[in-house]
Amino acid sequence: MISTCALALLISMAGLLSGCKEPTPRDQQVEGKAFNPFFPASQDGYSVIFTSEKKGYSQANIKKGDVEVATMAVSDLIDDAEAVRKFEGATDSILSFPVISRGENGTAVLIANRFQIVLRSTSEEFSAEDRRKWISSLDLASIAALK
């Protein structure tokens, strides 16, 4: 059995097979689909269009008319302690969840010490204040309750 696993490991390292692995934190990530009900609906001339949905990740574009003005993403950081640590010492918050800036055009909030929501402006029109407003319009409490 040990030699079978060792052989499988060798083959796996060659990129031909994956097997005989312990479950990793990544396997515990929620499906991206689980985030979708908690995204805000299209509103006030803005439309929300889902563009990506993978394990532990979901992304939507925010468009005003035909122009994309921002992206909005939720990711599960259960396997990424380093990404969680960047929120340590945050001085800003939304509903008591820590908020930090990510570059000039991004605002990130950490929910339940595990789920990260990032709003990134893709147009000058979409301000830091807009990003805060849209983060607040996600159903943060329901995201916090996800397992």
Next chain:
Amino acid sequence: MAFFGLFGKAKTIEDYVNKLPSGGMTVRALRTLDFIAPGEWENINNFDTLIKKVTRESDPVFVADVKKQALKLWSDKKEGYQKALDIYQRVDASDKILGLAALADKAGDKINLLSFLDKITPEADTSQSIDFAVKVLSELLAFIKVNGLPGDGVVDFVKALNEYGKDSQMRMAALIAFDGLIPLGPDFLNKASDSVKKLGPSSLEQNSLFSRVKGFIPEGQGGAGMIQKAFGPVASWMENFAASKNLTRESTLHGLSQFIDGTDSKLDYLGAFIDVTTKYFEHTGTQSVASRLIERAGNEA
């Protein structure tokens, strides 16, 4: 295997982006389609530059964080980015490409198509139509690898075509222009639709392009069925896209005539010539995969 170099070191998306050419047949052909969205497609072949462009950030610490996360996502085979690039590379894989492209490159500023006629064999319309449909299927398969399969994959794929970045729009424009309008004519969508309707497992299996990408079709989805399901909605999108961008046989020929002489006749040969001398799927596909990877990394870093 395509992702391993001579000594087995895995190539990263940064390697692939940084090796994209700045000129040559592929870039020259793509640039002739600039009129669909003037100045919007930039031939970026430096990964760091692409990070700054996609994230609109210049802070070196943030850019480094994004790069680290992008390379981490790339190296995880379950994420599908490697498979997406593999699909784009397979679409353009052909024994004929390198030799003729090198000859074309040596031909100077302007290429005379007539001097290449004896080296090209145009495909019959039916075979060209199936190729066109299989390229649409390949784009759908690569989309699923990059973006996942939210809800009904085909419906979301068509919706997402409108959200495509400029590199992906350029690939779709090139598909319509070089694989549709030039070899098949203005009614290329009807010709392709007819071929798709008649498509059976045996005609697909005989198609060499299909044999290269069929391994990426999700389990339980037959190739012919998947093409038939996807082609109608994609064809409608393409028709609207071509109309809104003034993408016609005339505008395409006008663009190509800037660097190829003899484009006013022998259009089947012109189509075959572009097919065997360019790698526009792989080129823009590399840029698309990298851009989406960077976009996600920017949201996770």
